[in-house]
Amino acid sequence: MVQAQCKEKLTMVVFSGDLDRALAAFIIATTAASMGMEVTMFFTFWGLNVIKKNEGSLKSQGWMLKMLNTMNRGGSKRLALSKFHMMGMGTWMMKKLMKEVNMPTIDELITMANEMGVKLVACTTTCGVMGVSEDSFRSEVTSLAGAAYFLGEANESKATLFI
Amino acid sequence: MKADQTLDCTGTYCPIPIVKTAAKIKELKRGQVLEVLADDKGIKLDMPAWCRTTGHECLAIEEKDGEFRVYVKKTHD
Known part of the structure; x- marks a missing residue:
């Protein structure tokens, strides 16, 4: 009961662009x-x-x-598995298997997270290094911030994950 | 066990049963009981953990032929 009253916090760093890791993070x-x-x-x-x-x-x-952003286009639909991507065939099969057990897709999870008030923050430094502009992000992204913001949040969190 | 409302989560895996339970419990009044149907074994540990964190009460988990009936009492708004 006491726990229900005070707000618990979870902060995550999502470093990886692998589909499987992203799914785990959003779950x-x-x-x-x-x-x-x-x-x-x-x-x-x-x-x-x-x-x-x-x-x-x-x-x-x-x-x-230009070269980096062509090879590293990104977007939820282009994410690949960290293992057995096999030129897309492995990822396609994994998506099919997940659909068969009614598991939500990465897009559905992002929408769910957004509806539940999960804050999605993009790192300004890596955006700068990799030439990713703010309008490259989907609408669910709430803000852009640096490491200090992450550390501030992490400091108040009971659980912190690096994925 | 008698429940005020039932939520069918059969055929779905984590995190769907928990996410749906969290949304559904909002529709109940304090003191009412929600029955959650699930077939993901994870529910046996997930629902008590969710209840511990949110402060709601996990009254019982009944298992029959790989199907689970979980009873959650709403203890606060």
């Missing part, structure tokens, strides 16, 4: 939100791919960033 996030926890997900490096828009092309300046 934990939505469950934590269901348990009344305040959840913040901080996306950095390849993790930014999880929250990029699926549509359109990314605008970037300079040949290196």
Whole structure:
């Protein structure tokens, strides 16, 4: 009863852009939100791919960033498994298997998380390094921030995860 | 056990039963009991953990032929 009164917090760093890791992160996030926890997900490096828009092309300046953002387009529909991606065949099969057991897709999980008030934060530093502009992100992304914001949140959290 | 409302989560895995329970419990009045039907074994440990964290009461978990009936009493708004 006492626990129910005070707000518990969970903060996550999503560093990886792998589909399986992203699924795990969002499953934990939505469950934590269901348990009344305040959840913040901080996306950095390849993790930014999880929250990029699926549509359109990314605008970037300079040949290196253009090359990077072509090879590393991102978006929930383009995420690959960390194992057995097999040029897309493995990932396609995993998605099919997940559908068969009524598991939500990564897009459904992102929508659920958003509806439950999970905060999705993109790391400004990696956005700068990788030439990812703010309008590259899907609408569920709540803000852009740096490591201090993450540490501030993490400091108040009972659980912190790096995925 | 008698319940005021029933939530069918059969055919779904974690986190769906917990997420749906959290949403459904809001519709109940304090003191009412929610019956959750599930076939994911994880519910046996997940629901008591959810109740411990949220402060609601897990009254009973009945298992029959791989199906679970979980009774959760809403203890606060």
